Amino acid sequence: MKFQAPKGVSEYFPERSIAFEKVRRELISPAKLAGYKLLELPVFEDTEVFTRGVGESTDVVSKEMYTFEDRGGRSITLRPEGTAGVMRAVIEHGLDRGQLPVKVWYSGPFFRAERPQAGRYRQFYQVGIEAIGLDDPAIDAEVIAIAEAGYRNLGLTKFRLDITSLGDSASRAAHREVLVKYISKLDLDEATRARVELNPLRLFDDKREAVVKMMAGAPLLIDYLTPQSASHFEKVKKYLDKLSIRYAINPRMVRGLDYYTGTAFEFVHELLGAQSGLGGGGRYDGLMESLGGQNLSGIGFGLGIDRTLLACEAEGIDLTSQSRPDLYVIPLGEEAKDFSIKFIDDLRKNGAIVDCAYGDRALKGAMKGADKSGAKFAIVIGDSEISSGIGELKNMETGVTSSVTLSAINAKSFN
Structure with missing residues (x-):
């Protein structure tokens, strides 16, 4: 029997895993520069964390959660999103009792039982941040700016x-x-009508053509903002303008999770077709209280690593070049291997990426290995190189060789 990964799972292996790692690192980097700290979370929670936090009217809760009963009879759900679990952790560990805002970042796999398609997986990966405790439009702008910078x-x-x-x-x-x-006059099926009773805003998120047409003339929430909400939103826009971040107002955007209030945002890529959303987020005023905590506001985002990688590929961005080995070492003989083990270790400690021709291969086969590795340079080490302390460093791109003192080689030698 030949085993395969479950349907709807996107696996990452070399060389594509190198690009995946690069995407994750670059999306996280701006958050670290803004003082956000890691929060490592479990991949499953009590189901009620999501039914109460995310909202029962959402497709995520009503159709897409992986829920099961554990051996103790408890209802457990694989996390479909990150914010509710973050809020549970903040409450449980009293992070909201200290310096505010609480600023954390997280990353990892998330799970939704939906129909697999390009950019839409049953196990997907996200980077997220949350800033919890203050209702300041400047924080809204900071969160958006961090995503944009990534x-x-x-x-x-x-x-x-x-x-x-x-x-x-x-x-x-x-x-x-x-x-x-307005909705009461529409011809809706029973299931849709039931969702409307829980949250009528969900109809703005319905992608069915018939529903989209019926909602074309629906009143928009942005036209009913209180003076306080309108002022908050104006300040967010002002700060984004100060940061030279371009944006478009989309009054029909409601996001897919019920906890959002106030500022909401989404990044959309023009080359990804139907699954064009790269990531997004927004403010949530009542989420902490709904999970048994203080009545504190927060804002955050979830950025899809899978879709961001697809967007990079669609734009022809090479994310793997920087991971190429700097040097590929080819030892010839047992004495050369003894020397090379320490030689390679010293270079790695110096910050160089170094690989080796293991397996006692002949020179011809080892050079093929050097070429396949994508290394920038290769060096052959044998008895003569060890005794003289001098080797021939070959530029694998140009084929040019140059004599170098082995003890003088360091990470800067490959720039």
């Missing part, structure tokens, strides 16, 4: 930023009243 670090250019405001509770109450009246 994409720019990778060299992406063909994406846009959509933003909107989902308002405060008074804004949503005023909008809900007129929206429900």
